[in-house]
Amino acid sequence: MTAVYAWGGPAGRGLIRARPEDFEVEEVLGHQPSGEGEHLWLWIEKREQNTVDVAGLLARAAGVHPRLVSFAGLKDRNAVTRQYFSIHLAGQADPDWSGWDLPGVDIVSAERSARKIQRGRLKGNRFVLVVRDLEADPDLLEQRLVQLRDHGAPNGFGEQRFGGNNIARARALFAGELRRKPSKHKRGFYLSAARSLLFNQVLxxxxxxxxxxxILNGDVAMLDGSHAFFVPQADDPDIEQRCRQLDLHPTGPLAGLGERPVSAAVAALEQSVFDAEPELVRGLEQFRLHHERRALRMRIGALEWDRSEPNTLTLAFTLGQGSYATSALRELITHDLPTQNRLGPAHR
Incomplete structure (x- = not known):
């Protein structure tokens, strides 16, 4: 997103990810392993490793095909993160994982389960972020923190989603101009980046x-913490109140095949964005993605902050699945990265 802000603009600036420990992410899966079954669930802490690479390390260590290793979501690489992985070990005893040499990876615990971890099936993530070299108006910073805690933030896709050149490669993919056919994994990144750009432009x-x-006339509403959405009745007196309470959110488009359920001015706004990027819209339909909706607003759960250290702000909060901590942070401060991190993508 460009420099458009919901709450009037950042209250200052600071440095994030000065060290991996300054950006901690802990997955909130929402369910636990059952205790027995064909799948070995590993609770893992990783440091400066992306999730896909860790899955590959686990597959090699366990002697299984990478397809037999599962995880719920991608987590940041330039961070310390904790999440579950599962390994399908039908008819096999537990491997001696305590002896595995996995750089940047610590296996904290292991437990069997009847089901593998499903991609995308998680409740959210808990973050602890440290902002260093903070230069901010103290009163304005406090005001912004209260606004984010009480009213949420725009639910834009963060810069990590675009990976530097994913949009350019998506355009080349749709135009048939890529020199080599991308892997399914890379193609997924390009398609997601194209969808995310269109959503961010609507937002x-x-x-x-x-x-x-x-929630405007013609909008589609989404239940907080859910992917369920519906078209509210124009004369429903509870909709506005539920929206103020963050129980419902307006939604934006994830482009693809199928009719968009919005109408009136909302439909016209979304169509104007699509009309400006026809190649992206047609490309997503060509690859058979189906239209979905995403909440325009994120709830920032259990937000706490500490400014006891000089020129430092520590934040702790929970976000729902698919929401980006950096998208919430941009409403608070302009954040810089250490020089060595600026060129490297971080995965979530």
Missing amino acids: EQRVHDGSWNR
């Missing part, structure tokens, strides 16, 4: 006109 317009946190 940017809704932030600009002040409707990102209001």
